[in-house]
Amino acid sequence: MKSLRKLTSLSLFSIATVALTTSVAFAGPPPPPPAGGPPPPPSEGTPGAPPPPPGGAAVPPAGGPLNTAPPTGKLKGAEDAYKANKFEQAAMEFADAAGQQIPGDTPRAQFWLGKSLYKLGFFASSLSVFGEIVAAGPNHPYHKLTLPWLASLSRELPEGAGVLEKVGTYKPESLEDEAFNEVRDELYYLLGRFFYQKGDLGQAITLLRQVPDDSDYYIPAQFFLGVGETREYHGKEAVEAFKEVLRKNIELQKKAAKEKKKRKKEAKARKKELKKLKKKNPDLVIDKEFISYEEEMKRFEERANLALGYIFYQVGKFETGIKYFDKIPQDSPYWLDSIFASAWSEFRLVEFEPDNANIHYQRTLGYIHTLNAPFFYDYLYPEAVILKAVAYYFNCRYDPAKTSIDEFNRRYPKTRDDLRNVLAQAPEDFALYELSVKIRAGESGLDPFVEEVAQKSLQDKTLEKNYQFVSELEREAALLEQMSGSFKSSAAGDRITEDLDGLTSLAKEATGALARVRLQGQIKEITDLEREAIKIEYEILNRLKAGESGQPPNRRPAKPKIDSEHEIYNYNGEYWKDELGYYNYKVTSLCKEE
Numbered sequence: 001m002k003s004l005r006k007l008t009s010l011s012l013f014s015i016a017t018v019a020l021t022t023s024v025a026f027a028g029p030p031p032p033p034p035a036g037g038p039p040p041p042p043s044e045g046t047p048g049a050p051p052p053p054p055g056g057a058a059v060p061p062a063g064g065p066l067n068t069a070p071p072t073g074k075l076k077g078a079e080d081a082y083k084a085n086k087f088e089q090a091a092m093e094f095a096d097a098a099g100q101q102i103p104g105d106t107p108r109a110q111f112w113l114g115k116s117l118y119k120l121g122f123f124a125s126s127l128s129v130f131g132e133i134v135a136a137g138p139n140h141p142y143h144k145l146t147l148p149w150l151a152s153l154s155r156e157l158p159e160g161a162g163v164l165e166k167v168g169t170y171k172p173e174s175l176e177d178e179a180f181n182e183v184r185d186e187l188y189y190l191l192g193r194f195f196y197q198k199g200d201l202g203q204a205i206t207l208l209r210q211v212p213d214d215s216d217y218y219i220p221a222q223f224f225l226g227v228g229e230t231r232e233y234h235g236k237e238a239v240e241a242f243k244e245v246l247r248k249n250i251e252l253q254k255k256a257a258k259e260k261k262k263r264k265k266e267a268k269a270r271k272k273e274l275k276k277l278k279k280k281n282p283d284l285v286i287d288k289e290f291i292s293y294e295e296e297m298k299r300f301e302e303r304a305n306l307a308l309g310y311i312f313y314q315v316g317k318f319e320t321g322i323k324y325f326d327k328i329p330q331d332s333p334y335w336l337d338s339i340f341a342s343a344w345s346e347f348r349l350v351e352f353e354p355d356n357a358n359i360h361y362q363r364t365l366g367y368i369h370t371l372n373a374p375f376f377y378d379y380l381y382p383e384a385v386i387l388k389a390v391a392y393y394f395n396c397r398y399d400p401a402k403t404s405i406d407e408f409n410r411r412y413p414k415t416r417d418d419l420r421n422v423l424a425q426a427p428e429d430f431a432l433y434e435l436s437v438k439i440r441a442g443e444s445g446l447d448p449f450v451e452e453v454a455q456k457s458l459q460d461k462t463l464e465k466n467y468q469f470v471s472e473l474e475r476e477a478a479l480l481e482q483m484s485g486s487f488k489s490s491a492a493g494d495r496i497t498e499d500l501d502g503l504t505s506l507a508k509e510a511t512g513a514l515a516r517v518r519l520q521g522q523i524k525e526i527t528d529l530e531r532e533a534i535k536i537e538y539e540i541l542n543r544l545k546a547g548e549s550g551q552p553p554n555r556r557p558a559k560p561k562i563d564s565e566h567e568i569y570n571y572n573g574e575y576w577k578d579e580l581g582y583y584n585y586k587v588t589s590l591c592k593e594e
Contacts, residue, residue, distance in 0.1 A: 075105055075112075082116055088487050091116035095492035107133075111142035114149065117496070122476050123156045124469075125499040127163060134166045144179060151183045154190055159462070160469035160507065168194035172207060185215035193224060201228045216293070219248050223300045226307060239311060245304035249297055256294045302332045309341060318345040318352070330580065336371065339580075340381055343367035347387060350394070357394075358589065364391050365585030373580060380456050382412050382529055389536055396591040398543050405537045408529070411449065416526040418450040419457075419519055426512075430505075433470075433512030440467075457522040458515055466511040473504045 071079050078093035094116055097109035114129035130153070133146045140146075147170055154163040167190045175187050192207035205228045211221035226241035309324035322345045325338040332338075346363040353360065368384045368391075389404035422439075426432035438444040439454045446454065477500050480488065487493050 071108070073105075075109060078109070079112065082112060082119075085119075087116050087119040088483065091120060091492040092487060092490040095490065095495055099491055107141050111145065113492070113495075114146070117492075118149065118152065118156075121479055122496055123153055124161060124473055124476055124503055125496045127153050127157060127161060127166070128499045128503070129495075131166055134169055137169075144174070144177065147174075147187065148180065148183045151186050151190060154186075157472060158465040158468035160466040160510075161472070164190060164194045164197065167191055168198065172203065185211050185217050189215075189217040189221045192221065196224055196228055201232050204228050205232070213248070219245055219252070219297045219300050222248070223304055223307075226304065230307065230311065235311060235315070239308060242304040242308050242311075245300055249301040252294060252297055299332075302328050302334050306334050306338055306341070309338065309345075313341065313345055313348075316348075316352070318349045321345050336381075339367050339370050340384060343371075343384065343387060347391060358587070359584075361391050361395060361587055362584040365587060366583030369583045369585050370580045375580075380453055382408065382526060385412075386529055386532055386536065389533075389540075392587075393536065393540060393543075394591075395587055395589040396543070397587065397589075398540050402537070402540050402544070405533050405540065408533050412526045413530055415447075415450050415453050416523050416530075418447060419454060419523050422446070422450075422454065423516060423519060429509045429512030429516065431512070432516055433508040436512065436515040437467075453522065454519065457518045460514075460518055463511070463514050463518060466507065466514055470504065470507045470511060473500055473507060476500055477504070 074093055074097050078090050078097065081087075081093065082090035091113060094109045094113035097105055098113050100106065110129060110133060114126050114133070117123075117126035117129060126149075130146050130149055133140050133142055134150075137143060147167070150163055150167050153161075154167070157163055167187070170191065172191060175184055175191065180187055188207050188210045192204045192211075195201075195204035195207065198204075205225060208221045208225040208228065211217050215221075222241050222244045226238045226245070229235075229238035229241055305324045305327040309321040312318070312321035312324065322342050325342045325345070328335050328338040343364050346360045346367065349360045350357045365388060368388050371381050371384050385404055385408040389401045389408070392398070392401035392404060422435065423432070426435045435444060436458055439446070439451055440458055442451065442455070444451055444454075476496070480493065480496055480500070483493065488497075
């Protein structure tokens with residue numbers, strides 16, 4: 001029986017290993033780590049940059065040539081058109097000038113072409129133009145002025161577009177230039193994120209610490225500072241950074257409460273305009289939930305609570321960990337992960353509080369009961385089935401423990417084999433991208449349960465950013481079709497077409513490759529859990545052969561301790577949302593000795 005006491009969360013071990021060596025982000029924070037291992041890095045699975053502050057979209061930098069000499073010839077007419085908001089005309093003229101390779105005019109036209117395409121809403125093509133300036137390096141006369149525009153593009157494009165990689169080519173000391181005064185806080189954050197993804201945690205921490213506390217990027221910077229400190233095993237500093245996220249959110253929520261009516265009115269107007277635009281040009285609107293600045297910062301707060309819970313779990317302070325897990329609200333995308341983490345925490349508490357073992361087992365099984373609720377049919381936790389079997393095992397209830405193992409064996413090994421077949425059917429990444437889109441839409445034709453498992457594997461936030469980038473490219477292609485015939489046949493139109501064709505092909509292949517990694521990860525997790533299931537089943541069968549399962553001693557399940565805000569109700573077979581997360585599954589030990 002002692003051998004199974006050492007059982008810990010396998011899926012977290014594999015996730016934490018990947019996260020420590022790559023910049024991969026995950027759909028939700030992983031389950032608790034193996035005992036004695038390093039603190040797990042919290043998930044980085046939210047958008048790379050928070051949305052702009054309330055009051056409208058962020059205004060791109062004014063920009064302009066480095067020299068004070070006025071433009072001449074064709075460039076003068078193009079810049080006049082730009083300043084008159086005639087961006088279509090300006091883009092056509094700048095594209096012509098940029099293609100003529102005239103010394104002096106070419107780099108200037110290139111820079112202004114990127115600006116014009118941004119103004120027209122061709123963000124990916126704009127990034128492509130600015131990317132050429134970045135690749136040219138500091139010798140390009142507009143290299144410095146391109147950086148603020150990259151910051152603007154980071155607000156418009158998902159991380160899958162690769163804006164961070166271009167920001168990362170700039171040296172940290174260059175941010176002190178007065179040209180970046182208005183966007184320096186954002187650039188500290190973006191460059192810090194780049195170094196974080198690159199694995200240079202020391203440089204990332206240095207940059208993230210420089211984001212001032214009155215910046216709109218302070219909360220996300222503190223969160224990733226906490227993640228970086230965690231990965232550097234600086235527990236005290238990590239806890240302080242995550243707690244700063246919580247403290248700052250309290251201030252933000254108080255401020256938002258005072259402006260509630262104003263924010264509600266703004267949100268209503270925004271939805272109305274979006275609905276109008278979608279009705280007029282549905283191809284130009286990407287369906288995605290609008291999240292306000294305050295809501296996005298709230299997500300960072302939830303992730304900070306989850307990260308703190310994992311840190312305290314790792315050092316054996318399970319009750320403190322559970323307190324932080326409990327702070328995550330039911331409407332959070334991380335709530336089910338907190339429920340699963342709480343189940344492991346209660347299970348581990350038995351080691352430290354054997355006198356209260358019964359209540360901890362009740363809570364463990366109660367959390368798993370929540371995960372089995374029909375509300376969450378698309379959130380599958382195969383490891384929870386294993387944990388349930390072990391909880392029964394340690395109460396000498398070998399028959400239900402065996403039933404749980406049978407449940408795992410009945411569903412997951414076959415599902416694992418079916419997922420392998422899915423990958424075999426699409427050996428090319430582009431083909432897997434097309435299949436993954438059907439899986440996400442529930443139109444793959446796979447067995448429903450297999451499709452659900454695959455869908456969960458593809459709910460990763462990093463992967464989601466890749467799908468969003470493909471959607472953005474498709475939106476820009478539709479936008480190009482809406483442009484005038486003269487624009488489409490111009491050098492600017494040809495440039496956009498070439499950019500979108502190449503980027504779309506690369507983006508779909510990259511997304512397919514990442515989807516393959518995620519499905520392979522799910523296959524490996526099931527395989528690892530199957531090995532654990534075999535060990536547990538072996539122990540169970542030995543106990544059953546020895547005839548150790550019998551009638552229960554004269555015991556009653558421990559009564560849950562509740563506070564003045566809660567009441568005890570008997571479960572009648574129906575799930576109620578306000579009860580989720582609060583179940584105690586009545587179980588008594590059949591063991592002769594405890």
